[in-house]
Amino acid sequence: MKIELRKWTIEYSPALVALCNSVDRRYLSNRIPQPYEPSDALSWISKARQIDGVEGVFRAIVVDGRIVGSVSVERRPDIFCVDGEIGYMLLPEYCGRGIASEAVASICSAAFFELALRRISAVVFSDNAASVRVLQKNGFEHEGTMRRAALKDGRLCDLSLFGRVLMPCPI
Numbered sequence: 001m002k003i004e005l006r007k008w009t010i011e012y013s014p015a016l017v018a019l020c021n022s023v024d025r026r027y028l029s030n031r032i033p034q035p036y037e038p039s040d041a042l043s044w045i046s047k048a049r050q051i052d053g054v055e056g057v058f059r060a061i062v063v064d065g066r067i068v069g070s071v072s073v074e075r076r077p078d079i080f081c082v083d084g085e086i087g088y089m090l091l092p093e094y095c096g097r098g099i100a101s102e103a104v105a106s107i108c109s110a111a112f113f114e115l116a117l118r119r120i121s122a123v124v125f126s127d128n129a130a131s132v133r134v135l136q137k138n139g140f141e142h143e144g145t146m147r148r149a150a151l152k153d154g155r156l157c158d159l160s161l162f163g164r165v166l167m168p169c170p171i
Contacts, residue, residue: 003102005059005071005110008048012060013041015067023069023089027128030152048072057111061090061103068094071103073111073120082118084111088134100134108138112166119165125150126158140164 008016020036033040048058061069069090076083086107090100111117122140124131132142140162148156 001097001099002064003099004062005103005106006062007052008045008058008060008070010042010045012067013038013045015060016041016045016070019067019070019089019091022091024092026152027125027131028089029087053114055115056084057107057114059103059107059110061088061099063094063099069099069103071100071107073107073115073117075115075117076121082116084115084117084120086111086120086122095130100130101137104134104138108164117166119163122162123159124162125152126160132160132162135162135164138164 006012017036017038017040020032020040021034025032025034048056052058056072056074058072059070060067061071069088071086071088073084073086075081076085086104088100088103088107090103108120111120120140122131122135123146124135126145141164143161143163146159146161149159150157
């Protein structure tokens with residue numbers, strides 16, 4: 001199995017539509033439209049390409065030539081500019097194979113280098129055991145729980161905050 005991360009291009013928009021309409025949404029932000037339309041993909045890819053390498057690193061997760069997921073790190077604004085927030089999603093049939101763990105490892109290396117970040121944060125639903133494992137495998141440490149911090153599908157949910165700090169920090 002060959003896993004690679006590729007920059008998003010307009011040609012990948014049909015695959016992004018298929019991904020966003022097929023992924024398990026239980027743990028996704030509601031800011032991803034449902035259903036996800038071709039215009040949504042074109043708009044997001046255009047924005048991602050404009051700020052890639054400056055305000056974020058956005059990649060398609062490709063396995064054996066097929067786009068099966070997405071992973072990104074976006075710089076946080078204002079005084080938090082040394083921190084980036086990671087996000088990722090994977091088609092259900094590709095979960096549990098180590099693909100997300102490898103993608104997170106790669107994107108973190110790229111984000112620390114390209115964006116000159118000092119830390120990367122992740123906020124995940126506390127009951128998302130698979131995502132917690134991916135983060136822990138990549139050196140993220142649990143920094144706290146935000147109780148009843150999210151409303152998803154009519155249910156109040158706890159969120160777990162994870163962080164990975166680039167060491168040593170020269171600042």
